[in-house]
Amino acid sequence: MSTGAAAAEVLEMLAGRGETLAVAESLTGGLVAAELTSVPGASRVFRGSVTAYSTELKRDVLGVDAALLEQRGAVDPEVARQMAAGVRQVLGAGWGIATTGVAGPETQDGKPVGTVFVAVAGPDGSGKVAPLRLNGDRAVIRRESVRSALIMLSGELKENARAQDTEQNGGN
Secondary structure, three states, X not given: XXXXXXHHHHHHHHHHHOOOEEEEEOOOOOHHHHHHHOOOOHHHOEEEEEEOOOHXXXXXXXXXXXXXXXXXXXXXXXXXXXXXXXXXXXXXXXXXXXXXXXXXXXXXXXXXXXXXXXXXXXXXXXXXXXXXXXXXXXHHHHHHHHHHHHXXXXXXXXXXXXXXXXXXXXXX
C-alpha cells in the first residue's frame, strides 16, 4: 500500500468512527503529518503533531520517562510507545502514533542506521510497537518509516473495529 493510500485509509476509518489522531515524530521530522494533511478533509480527524527531534522535547513535551531516555537513548521501543501515548494525551486525541529511529548517515545511541521503532496508542490505553530494520539512504528510511507507521495504525484500527463488533455481538 502506498503512503498516500494508507493516510487516506486511516483518516477515512477514523472519521467514520468519530475519532481523532495526533502524531509524535522524531526521525520523520513532520513527514507523517505532511502525508496526513495532504489528504482533503484531514482536519476532521487530525488534531496535530509534535516534531520532537531533541531528546529534551521527548521528555518535556511528550512525557517520555527521563530515566528511560538516559539509560537507553531515544531510539528504543519503549520510547516510541511513550511518545505515542504522550502525544495522544497532550493533543487530546483518541489515537496517537510515533516514530523514532536512526535515518543516518551516522549511528545514534549505538544503534545502526535504519533502526526504527513505530508505535500506536489507542483510546483504551492499548499500544503496540513495531521494530523496523530499514535499508537505503536517509530519504528512503524516513519515507518507509512514515508508510510503516500509517499501515500499522490502519491495522490497529481494523483490529479494534473487529474487537468492538465481537463485543457487541455477545462474543460470537
